[in-house]
Amino acid sequence: MANQTVQVWDIAVRIFHWSLVIFFTVSYFTGEEESLTHIYTGYAVLGLVVFRLLWGFIGSRHARFSDFLYSRETVVEYLKSLVSGNPKSYSGHNPAGGWMVIALLVSLALTTLTGIKVYGLEGHGPLADNQITLELIASAYADSDEHKYSGENEAEEELWEEIHEFWSNLTVLLIILHIAGVMISSRIHKENLVKAMITGKKKK
Numbered sequence: 001m002a003n004q005t006v007q008v009w010d011i012a013v014r015i016f017h018w019s020l021v022i023f024f025t026v027s028y029f030t031g032e033e034e035s036l037t038h039i040y041t042g043y044a045v046l047g048l049v050v051f052r053l054l055w056g057f058i059g060s061r062h063a064r065f066s067d068f069l070y071s072r073e074t075v076v077e078y079l080k081s082l083v084s085g086n087p088k089s090y091s092g093h094n095p096a097g098g099w100m101v102i103a104l105l106v107s108l109a110l111t112t113l114t115g116i117k118v119y120g121l122e123g124h125g126p127l128a129d130n131q132i133t134l135e136l137i138a139s140a141y142a143d144s145d146e147h148k149y150s151g152e153n154e155a156e157e158e159l160w161e162e163i164h165e166f167w168s169n170l171t172v173l174l175i176i177l178h179i180a181g182v183m184i185s186s187r188i189h190k191e192n193l194v195k196a197m198i199t200g201k202k203k204k
Contacts (some may be wrong), residue, residue, distance in 0.1 A: 005201040005202060005203055005204065006201065007201055008196065008200060008202045009196065010061070010062075010063055011061065011199060011200065012059060012060075012063070013063045014200055016051060016052055016055070019048055019195055020045065020048050020108075021041075023041045023044040023045050023048065023157065024045050025042075026041045027041035027045060028168065028172065031168065039115075039119060039125075039162065042112050045111075046116075048114035049105055049109050062092035065098075067093075068089075068093035068094075068101070069099070070095040070099050074095045075095040075096055075099060075144070077095075078094055081108070081186075082096070082188070084100070085188060087185075087188060089189055094183060094185065096186070097178075100174065100178050100181065103174055104174050107167055107174055108169050108171055110167045111164065111167040111171050112164050114164035114167055115164050115167050115168075117160050118157060118160045118164050121156060122157070144146075183196065191203050
């Protein structure tokens with residue numbers, strides 16, 4: 001009886017989760033190179049985030065936001081019970097884990113969108129058209145004005161790079177907290193949550 005399991009995570013959630021792990025890791029560690037690998041894995045991360053947002057409304061029971069987004073009071077109560085070492089067990093995401101999912105999705109979305117903005121300022125990607133137009137306008141000015149425009153453009157690009165880096169590093173911090181939470185929950189509830197995200201099954 002103690003070893004009975006229940007299906008919790010559907011195949012779509014599991015593929016999303018591990019694909020996100022791979023693509024974000026590769027994208028993060030190729031960020032300094034500004035390579036095509038960094039760009040394409042960034043697009044992949046954004047695509048996965050969009051999918052997860054949609055799946056949060058139309059997916060299976062435990063994949064839906066309505067299943068794991070709890071009130072602030074419930075989250076606080078859960079965290080207190082976690083500290084005491086006797087937290088309530090949840091089939092899907094626990095109250096704290098549910099809001100961590102939202103925090104990660106928001107942070108990942110802002111990381112990728114600011115990255116696309118930087119890429120656009122460099123004249124590439126879906127936001128490049130406006131940038132090319134601005135450059136054509138700038139070429140019509142005198143040399144002094146053109147240099148002024150160039151300096152302003154570089155300043156804007158540096159600003160967006162800093163914003164992109166901020167969200168990227170915040171995402172890493174959230175991931176570290178997420179991993180810590182998984183380890184703590186696994187220990188307290190005496191179940192392997194990493195394995196559960198592979199098999200889709202958790203203990204009853």
